[in-house]
Structures are given as structure tokens and as C-alpha cells.
Amino acid sequence: MKTALGHLRVLDLSRIFAGPWATQNLADMGAEVIKIERPKKGDDTRAWGPPFLKDAQGQETRDSAYFMAVNRAKKSVTLDISTKEGQDIVRELAKTSDIVVENYKVGDLARYGLAWEDLQKINPRLVYCSITGFGQSGPFSELPGYDYVFQGMGGLMSLSGIPEGMPGGEPMRAGVAVSDLITGMYATSAILAAIEHRHISGKGQYIDLALLDCTVALTSYMAMNYFLSGVVPKRLGNAHSNMVPYQVFRVADGDMIVAVGNDSQFISLTKVLGVPELGTDERFNAPGQRVRNRDVLVPMIAEILLKKNMAEWVELMDAANIPCGPINNMKQVFENEQVIHRNLKRSLDHSAGVQAPAVASPMNFSDTPIQHKHSSPILGEHNTEVLEKILGMDAQKIQELKDKGVI
Numbered sequence: 001m002k003t004a005l006g007h008l009r010v011l012d013l014s015r016i017f018a019g020p021w022a023t024q025n026l027a028d029m030g031a032e033v034i035k036i037e038r039p040k041k042g043d044d045t046r047a048w049g050p051p052f053l054k055d056a057q058g059q060e061t062r063d064s065a066y067f068m069a070v071n072r073a074k075k076s077v078t079l080d081i082s083t084k085e086g087q088d089i090v091r092e093l094a095k096t097s098d099i100v101v102e103n104y105k106v107g108d109l110a111r112y113g114l115a116w117e118d119l120q121k122i123n124p125r126l127v128y129c130s131i132t133g134f135g136q137s138g139p140f141s142e143l144p145g146y147d148y149v150f151q152g153m154g155g156l157m158s159l160s161g162i163p164e165g166m167p168g169g170e171p172m173r174a175g176v177a178v179s180d181l182i183t184g185m186y187a188t189s190a191i192l193a194a195i196e197h198r199h200i201s202g203k204g205q206y207i208d209l210a211l212l213d214c215t216v217a218l219t220s221y222m223a224m225n226y227f228l229s230g231v232v233p234k235r236l237g238n239a240h241s242n243m244v245p246y247q248v249f250r251v252a253d254g255d256m257i258v259a260v261g262n263d264s265q266f267i268s269l270t271k272v273l274g275v276p277e278l279g280t281d282e283r284f285n286a287p288g289q290r291v292r293n294r295d296v297l298v299p300m301i302a303e304i305l306l307k308k309n310m311a312e313w314v315e316l317m318d319a320a321n322i323p324c325g326p327i328n329n330m331k332q333v334f335e336n337e338q339v340i341h342r343n344l345k346r347s348l349d350h351s352a353g354v355q356a357p358a359v360a361s362p363m364n365f366s367d368t369p370i371q372h373k374h375s376s377p378i379l380g381e382h383n384t385e386v387l388e389k390i391l392g393m394d395a396q397k398i399q400e401l402k403d404k405g406v407i
Contacts, residue, residue: 003030004368008195011093012036012074013081013102013109015043017147017177018211019131020070021184022191023101027073028361028370034093034386035071035377039078039405042379043067056353061378063352068376072348072358076377077386078407085406087112092391094119094126098204099191103131106141116206126204127194129187135210145211147177154179154215159222161235171235183214244290245269245301248327253309258301259323266290268320273304350375383407 008031012023020035020043027033037043042062049064080086091114094100100119102109109115116128130136133145151157151173161172190207198204216223222233225241233241238257240246245266246259260266263286267279278284278300283293290297305313310326317324328336334345343360350356356375363370387393387407401407 002368003371004365006030006032008032008098009096010034010099010101011090011097013090013100013104013114014131015103016045017070017180018183018187019101019103020045021181022129022131022187023074024070024072025184025188025361025363026099026191028363028372030368030371031099033074034097034382035074035076036079036081036090037076037379039080039380039407042076042078043071045070046379053350053352053356054354061352063376063378068356068358071376073373074377075382075386076379077383078380080406081112081114083404083406085401085404087114089387089391089406090114091119091122093386095123096390097123098125098127098195100126100128101131101187101191102129105144106132106136120204120206124203125198127191127198127207128204129191129194129207129209131183131187131209131211133211135213136208140212147179147211148173150179150211150215154212155219155222156215159219159233159235162237163235166237169235178218179211179215182218183209183211186214186217239294239298242291243287244294245298247298249302249305251305251308251310251313255327256305256310256313257323257325257327258305258317261323263287265322269301269317269322272316272320272322273301275300275304346372348372348375351378351381380407 005026008026010023010026010031010033012019012033012035014020014023015037023033023035035043041047045067046062046064048066050060051065052060053063053065053068055061079089081090090112094114110117116130119128120126132141133150134140134143145153152171156178157171157173160174162169187207187209190209194205194207222241225231225233238248243259243261246261247257248255249258258269260269266284267276270276270279278297282289284290284297308316314324314326326332333339339345344362346358346360347355348358351374358372358375360372361370384398387398387401398407
């Protein structure tokens, strides 16, 4: 079966999350991704558990759920790039690769002769993507940082959490590493754009991506709200800055989301709630009016919603095309009939001799579908395959590299 990127080879020098997320996207679309890991230890996230995958004998492997979430469909090669032999192998792999992705500190790979300036000389068609916390330039460029730091510095945490002054009111990070995730997605887009440009120019190029930049970009309309108003946005909990009602409401048996995005939906909601007069009330008959008068409107809606349970309200609102829904935990997510229909939970072959669970790629192609071939690799699983087939090494040379601790 053909794939969208089956003609591309990726040399993945990245670790942790943002870089591996980008290269997993490329692997999902069919690219051959060769993940370079440290001998014996591997990617830090292999140890970020529990939970860990259990093998066919029920014993814990060295692969955490965290590692498996961002490294499926890749080939693992262990390599000590601090050695001359390791550096030579990277250069040889770079000669036949289309893409390099790395997230070392600024200047680290230059010390090994593996920076963009070095590798593009031996492969001018190479697309080289560097992912760092703060980018390749600026006063903070050499500082380290994790996702949590950038959610704070980039403004996301100032927008997330219970409003100031209320019980428990403090900035909150997102429940997943969104700075890493969005940087990985920007990296995927940028890499594919550079590959497309290569079709025209015949040359690769360098991509400089920073977690801070990507997180700031993610603030999107909240940044624009600030630019246009001069007012620093405050935390609104589960409410929305520009749409009302668009939040969590308590109902008779729990909590549900009501998300009204336009006037027609608001009019429909007022009818479902039994208060159609609110749909023409001058205080609420336009999006801006509902935002300005949220302190009046929201308590009215909240009082009415307490009179029925969630199933009743969802049925009524679905029939009226009003966006709404429950707040599912992970168990409920994967029991949802739509999630089941979309086949979002998969079981993939793993070399530990078991079927490993995975969340499917959300990308659906008509002609080049995602194949979800296999789970994340065992550390060093593809050493011999890659060194023999791509670099033409014989068994004696490979054993010599093992003995020296290079692989």
C-alpha cells in the first residue's frame, strides 16, 4: 500500500517530546524514521513511568507509556555521537536522508561537526529542523527548559485556571504538554513546506523552531484581544473570552459543556430552555452584547439547567443543533460510540511479543492512508538492519562498534 511520505528518510536526533512528536507524524505518513538513541539508556522518556509496557511473560519492559506515545513506527539505532565513529555514522546516514530533526542545546551538535552548516555541505538537499526552548538567537537562546516552563512564560497559564480571587484560583497548566505538542505540529508543517520548496529549488534549508515562539503563537485570539484592547486578559475558568454562553454548567446529575458560537444557536438555546424572550432581548441579541452582559445572562442559564439531568439536556440540545457534551474521563472517551466508530484506539505489534495499545493518528487520507504498522521500537532494535542495509557494514565491523560502546 502506498503512503504519502514513503519516499522520505528522516534522521531523528531528537528526544523527549516535541521532536519525537514531529517525527512520529512523519512516520505515520510513511516516512522511514531512524531514531538515534544513547547506548544502554536511550531516550529519557523510556524511563518516564510507570506505567510500562509488559512483555509476553508479563514482565515490565523498559518502555514507558510516555515513550510509546511519541515513537511508534520508528527504527531505533543506538549511537554514541560523542565518539568519532558515532559522528561518522551520523554523517553517512545524513548523506542518504531527506530530513534531520534535532533538539540539542544551541551549539552542541556544532561541537561534533553535526550542525546544519556541516551536514548541508555533504547533502545540499537536506532539510534540517532544530527545536530548542528559546530558539537559535536571543538573550535566552542557551537556556534549557521543559514544556511547563513555556506554558508559563508563553502566557498560556495566565489564561488557564480558576479566576483570581475564587477558591483555588491560580494559574494552571494544561493536562498534557501542549507547548511540546504544538511545537511538534509546527515542526511537521515546516518540514513538509521545506520539502515542497525543495521540489522547486533543488535545495534543502534550515528550520529554527522554539517552544517559546510556538506557545506564544498558540495564544492566538487572546493575544489579539490584548493588542486591540490594551487590557491584559484574565483567567475565566471554563468560560470563553469572546463567546457567551460557552462554558461548563452544572446540571441535575453532574456537569456539561454548552458551547454557543453564534446568534442562531443562542436563539435555539433560549427555546430549548423555555425562555425564548432572551433571544430577542437587547442585552443578549448579539455576540458582543452577550459578552458584555455575561454576569446577567450566565446565572439565568445556570439556574434553568439545574432542572434536568445531562442525558435530557443533551438530547434536547442535539435535536436543536446546539453544541454540547459531557466531560469524559479517559475510560469514557474510548467507550464513546463516535470514538469507537473512528477507530481511535489501535493495537499494534510490539517486538516484546505483545499487542501494544496506541491512539491512532487523526489524519485520514483517501489515497495514502496511515498504516499504523508497529508500535515503538525496543532500544537498539534496528542497529544491524540500518548499519548493514543503509551503510553496508559487515558483521565484523558492527561487532567492533558494539565492543567499543559506540552502538
